[in-house]
Amino acid sequence: MADSKINDILVFLSVVDTGNFASAGRAFGLSRSTAGKAVTRLEDRYGVRLLNRTTRAINLTEEGQRLYQQGQAIQAAIANADISMAGTDGIPSGTLRIAAPDALGRRLLMPVVRRFQKEWPDVRFEISFSDTVSRIIKDGFDLAVRVGVTLPDKSLISRTLMTDRPVMCASPDYLEDRGAPKNIDQLSTHDLLQFSSVGQRQVWTLQDGTGFWTNAPGHVRLRLDSAEGLREAARSGMGIALLPGVLVRDDLEVGALVQVLPSVECGEVPIVALYPHKRFLEPRVRHFIDMLAAELPGRQP
Numbered sequence: 010m011a012d013s014k015i016n017d018i019l020v021f022l023s024v025v026d027t028g029n030f031a032s033a034g035r036a037f038g039l040s041r042s043t044a045g046k047a048v049t050r051l052e053d054r055y056g057v058r059l060l061n062r063t064t065r066a067i068n069l070t071e072e073g074q075r076l077y078q079q080g081q082a083i084q085a086a087i088a089n090a091d092i093s094m095a096g097t098d099g100i101p102s103g104t105l106r107i108a109a110p111d112a113l114g115r116r117l118l119m120p121v122v123r124r125f126q127k128e129w130p131d132v133r134f135e136i137s138f139s140d141t142v143s144r145i146i147k148d149g150f151d152l153a154v155r156v157g158v159t160l161p162d163k164s165l166i167s168r169t170l171m172t173d174r175p176v177m178c179a180s181p182d183y184l185e186d187r188g189a190p191k192n193i194d195q196l197s198t199h200d201l202l203q204f205s206s207v208g209q210r211q212v213w214t215l216q217d218g219t220g221f222w223t224n225a226p227g228h229v230r231l232r233l234d235s236a237e238g239l240r241e242a243a244r245s246g247m248g249i250a251l252l253p254g255v256l257v258r259d260d261l262e263v264g265a266l267v268q269v270l271p272s273v274e275c276g277e278v279p280i281v282a283l284y285p286h287k288r289f290l291e292p293r294v295r296h297f298i299d300m301l302a303a304e305l306p307g308r309q310p
Contacts, residue, residue, distance in 0.1 A: 014054070018080045020047040021059065025077055026285075028067055028147045036149060051076070101293035102131040108145065109154040111138040112237035112256055113280070118154065121304050125297055132293050140206055140235050145283060151294050153283045154301075156253065168282045168298060171305040174254045175278055176261070177213075177269040183246040184267055190249075193217050193273060197226035200248030202239050205232035213251050216274035225251075251275060280305070 016037075023033035024044060034044035052059050059073035069077060109118055115138060122134055137150070145153045145165060154170070190196050193215055204211040210232065213225035230248055233239050236256060243250040244260065249269050260266040282298050284290070 014051075015083065017047040017051050018076070018083060020044050021051055022077065022080045022084060024048060024060070024067065025069060025073075026147075027149065032147060032149055100131070101129040101291075101296045103291070103293055104133045104135055105152070105293045105297060106135045106137075106150045107152050107154070108137045108139070108148070108150045110140050110156055111235060112240065113156060113253060114138045114154060116256065117280070117305060118301075121297075121301055124304070125300055129293070129296065132297075140204075145285065151284060151291065152298065154280065155283055156280050157278045165283045166286050168284075168302070169279045170282055170302050171255075171280050173278045173280055175251050175275045176254045176257055177215075177249060177251050177273070177275060178243055178257055178261065178266040179249040179269055180244055180246045181264065181267055183243075183248065184269070186246070189267075190270060193223060193225060193270065196249070196270075197228075199227050200230040201225070201227040202231050202233070202242050202248045202250040203229050204234070204236065204239060206234040211251070214276060215270075216276075218272065253278065 020033060020037055020039070023036050024030055027033050027036070030044045030048075031041040033039075034041050037044070039047075048059060055072070055076070057072040058070050059076060061068045061070060107118070114136070118136070122136070126132060126134070156173070187199060190199060201213070203213070214222050215225050216222045227249075231239075231242055233242065236252060239250045240252055240256060240260070242248065243252070244265055257266055261268060282301060284294060284298070
């Protein structure tokens, strides 16, 4: 009976963390209705309402908040027991679910994934490569790698893996046809290629030799929600793009892209790991983040 109660409490915690019964159920291999019944059993057992349910959201009642806090202590104790039984440092195992930007994720993550699986063969990976920002906890991810995120919500921890220096670039054919701009003001006569996702539009903030920062002028001819798509558009001569240096480094070396206004400062962008705030982080998550931080170059030149 005690085991059943603990399982119901763990399901209740998952419902609160994910914000819905379906995701909470999947985390335990249960259906949506079974997860709902677990919460109902707790409410019947304690004689209180734990959640206020609407068609759009699930919110904790005062009693639910108290049980959630106590449940976190139970969850932490279980995780601590698992770690202590697996050894002082814990042996990475299980499934690691990661969300990462498409182009950068493939370039930065996959070499580390290969090395990690050689060292820890009991870890399986499920990776979503997408430039759309995921809701990490609600969507069931253990870890997300994001570009330019410095202030995650309070349920997440942020760790900077490296700092990238974006590069303004265009194809040789585009620059031969339109002429290379000599200063920031001359960007106003060019076609710009910019990132846009879920209503968030990229703005280029640039600094010239005077030390003042200014927004780049220019005609935005194309917006895409894919950094890889912008890279391909720039390579094909459609305009000037501002892209992560780590993404276009090889293109610049072979001449497929040419840096535009190299004396202009384009700022720095952090590439960070975001993961849920937990007292005890699973060994597979902790070790993978440590390997990422060790393998990535730290700061792009």
